[in-house]
Amino acid sequence: xxxxxxxxxxxxxxxxxxxxxxxxxxxxxxxxxxxxxxxxxxxxxxxxxxxxxxxxxxxxxxxxxxxxxxxxxxxxxxxxxxxxxxxxxxxxxxxxxxxxxxxxxxxxxxxxxxxxxxxxxxxxxxxxxxxxxxxxxxxxxxxxxxxxxxxxxxxxxxxxxxxxxxxxxxxxxxxxxxxxxxxxxxxxxxxxxxxxxxxxxxxxxxxxxxxxxxxxx
Amino acid sequence: xxxxxxxxxxxxxxxxxxxxxxxxxxxxxxxxxxxxxxxxxxxxxxxxxxxxxxxxxxxxxxxxxxxxxxxxxxxxxxxxxxxxxxxxxxxxxxxxxxxxxxxxxxxxxxxxxxxxxxxxxxxxxxxxxxxxxxxxxxxxxxxxxxxxxxxxxxxxxxxxxxxxxxxxxxxxxxxxxxxxxxxxxxxxxxxxxxxxxxxxxxxxxxxxxxxxxxxxx
DNA sequence: CAGATGTTTAATTAGATAATTAAACTCTAT
DNA sequence: ATAGAGTTTAATTATCTAATTAAACATCTG
Numbered sequence: 300x301x302x303x304x305x306x307x308x309x310x311x312x313x314x315x316x317x318x319x320x321x322x323x324x325x326x327x328x329x330x331x332x333x334x335x336x337x338x339x340x341x342x343x344x345x346x347x348x349x350x351x352x353x354x355x356x357x358x359x360x361x362x363x364x365x366x367x368x369x370x371x372x373x374x375x376x377x378x379x380x381x382x383x384x385x386x387x388x389x390x391x392x393x394x395x396x397x398x399x400x401x402x403x404x405x406x407x408x409x410x411x412x413x414x415x416x417x418x419x420x421x422x423x424x425x426x427x428x429x430x431x432x433x434x435x436x437x438x439x440x441x442x443x444x445x446x447x448x449x450x451x452x453x454x455x456x457x458x459x460x461x462x463x464x465x466x467x468x469x470x471x472x473x474x475x476x477x478x479x480x481x482x483x484x485x486x487x488x489x490x491x492x493x494x495x496x497x498x499x500x501x502x503x504x505x506x507x508x509x510x511x512x513x514x515x516x
Numbered sequence: 517x518x519x520x521x522x523x524x525x526x527x528x529x530x531x532x533x534x535x536x537x538x539x540x541x542x543x544x545x546x547x548x549x550x551x552x553x554x555x556x557x558x559x560x561x562x563x564x565x566x567x568x569x570x571x572x573x574x575x576x577x578x579x580x581x582x583x584x585x586x587x588x589x590x591x592x593x594x595x596x597x598x599x600x601x602x603x604x605x606x607x608x609x610x611x612x613x614x615x616x617x618x619x620x621x622x623x624x625x626x627x628x629x630x631x632x633x634x635x636x637x638x639x640x641x642x643x644x645x646x647x648x649x650x651x652x653x654x655x656x657x658x659x660x661x662x663x664x665x666x667x668x669x670x671x672x673x674x675x676x677x678x679x680x681x682x683x684x685x686x687x688x689x690x691x692x693x694x695x696x697x698x699x700x701x702x703x704x705x706x707x708x709x710x711x712x713x714x715x716x717x718x719x720x721x722x723x724x725x726x727x728x729x730x731x732x733x
Numbered sequence: 734c735a736g737a738t739g740t741t742t743a744a745t746t747a748g749a750t751a752a753t754t755a756a757a758c759t760c761t762a763t
Numbered sequence: 764a765t766a767g768a769g770t771t772t773a774a775t776t777a778t779c780t781a782a783t784t785a786a787a788c789a790t791c792t793g
Contacts, residue, residue, distance in 0.1 A: 314739075314740085329634060330547070330549065330630070330633070330634050332547065332549040332550045333549045333634055335779095335781095336780075336781065336782090337780080337781095345740085345741090346740080346741060346742075347781090347782090348740080348741075348742085348743095348782095348783090348784090349740065349741080351782065351783080352739080352740085355782095356781080356782075357780095357781065357782090373704065406633070409629055409630070409632075409633035410633065411700075412626055412629050412630065412633075412696050412697065413547070413626070413629065413630035413633055413634070415626075415699035415700065416547070416623070416626035416627065416630055417546060417547050417550055417630070419699055422699050422700075422702060422703045423703065425700060425703045425704070426703055426704070438704060459729070461722070462718075464705055464715065465715075465718065465719065465722060468693075468694055468697075468701070468715075469690060469726065471693070471697070472689040472690050472692075472693035472694065472697075473686060473689050473690065475689075475693065476685075476688070476689035476692065476693040476696070477685055477689065479629050479693070479696060480629065480685075480688070480689075480692075482632035482633065482636055482639050483628075483632065483639075483642065484685070485639060486639045486640065486642045486643055487590065487642070487643070487655060488659075488681055498681065498682075501679075501682065502682065505678070505682060509686065509730045510730070512676070512729060512730045512731070512732060513726045513729045513730035514729070515729060515732070531769075531770085552749095552750070552751090553750075553751065553752090554750080554751095562770085562771090563770075563771060563772075564751090564752090565753090565754090565770080565771075565772085565773095566770065566771080568751090568752065568753080569769085569770080573751080574750095574751065574752090
């Protein structure tokens with residue numbers, strides 16, 4: 300798509316959207332600190348001036364990117380955790396959802412971990428615009444429901460006793476960590492793209508059983 | 517320790533060591549890109565010129581830090597994996613070793629993941645100076661041993677069938693991820709330092725049983 | 734057509750920071 | 764005492780990059 304001099308407008312938000320997409324790509328690849336506005340402009344096939352025209356500054360652009368990417372991690376889990384379905388099914392769905400999401404954007408975990416590590420002030424943005432306190436209004440009820448469910452299962456002797464927090468962290472660990480640690484797996488196990496994909500597909504099959512089994516009384 | 521004008525020499529490697537320690541602190545805190553030589557100098561209670569005197573450039577300094585920190589993650593696991601002890605004991609030791617290590621340097625996982633995400637060219641340094649190929653000379657035999665052990669257990673009906681790779685990744689995920697994702701846990705679960713520590717101590721008790729249980733046939 | 738909006742080119746400004754250098758001072762070892 | 768390593772201060776250079784600006788052009792809408 301070769302552009303000449305002063306090229307056509309796009310009255311819709313097409314250009315802005317293209318810039319945002321390009322910014323996602325570059326920020327995720329390089330991190331907020333390592334990203335260069337120039338590289339984003341090239342990726343969007345647009346010039347630097349236009350970046351500032353749409354998004355005042357690098358800071359704002361990176362915030363927009365963070366909101367759009369990181370902000371999408373929690374809603375999924377909240378919805379499933381709070382659903383009115385058996386624990387076993389929640390496990391299945393969470394594993395499937397996360398492995399699918401991560402497979403599509405395998406650099407996301409590394410990016411988010413990295414950003415939060417270096418810019419802890421962005422932590423609040425993770426949960427959208429939450430009022431105060433520690434637990435989002437959406438997250439709290441989901442956790443409470445899950446906790447009751449787990450307690451009920453334990454009382455009925457169908458499951459080992461475990462807190463909702465440990466349950467969720469175990470699940471997320473098993474699903475997300477392999478992606479975050481992908482470079483390490485490449486080094487340690489020689490996982491190229493192909494081997495890694497197969498490894499993940501294997502996990503998709505095995506993890507639900509692994510987790511269910513771990514929770515047997 | 518207030519220093520005046522031209523202060524005493526330290527014929528041993530004390531100053532160099534102090535600089536390296538300071539660099540570790542700052543690089544882990546800020547990441548390679550975000551770190552400033554000035555901040556390192558202050559942290560070491562030394563001036564910038566001396567940084568360059570000992571370590572030619574920022575690049576070299578950051579490499580030294582990466583080698584010293586990241587390079588220490590694998591030896592531990594390799595030693596335990598290759599040891600001549602039952603699987604169950606390996607689980608116990610790995611969990612204990614990792615949770616202890618991580619508790620001491622809780623920012624390490626975030627740092628390593630972050631660095632590798634943005635500087636994949638440093639991946640090889642992870643395994644020290646390995647000849648070629650994908651699997652380190654030290655790692656391969658440990659994995660083979662583990663693989664045979666797992667296969668034997670499965671044949672004897674004492675354990676579910678699982679590959680060495682999946683086994684290890686599961687274990688590392690469960691141990692390391694909570695530290696890497698600490699900022700998220702802070703946001704989602706309201707984990708302040710104290711709650712987080714308790715959460716980890718809980719894991720130290722529960723994880724070995726969780727993992728053993730997951731592997732029951 | 735006229736004006737607003739989108740877009741480019743090009744040049745400039747301003748700020749941060751890594752790297753370098755020179756000169757001087759302090760101690761230790763010879 | 765002197766040489767040399769360690770160390771400081773201070774100033775300078777060289778880059779990089781974000782941000783800004785001005786001027787022109789293109790396209791659509793009214």
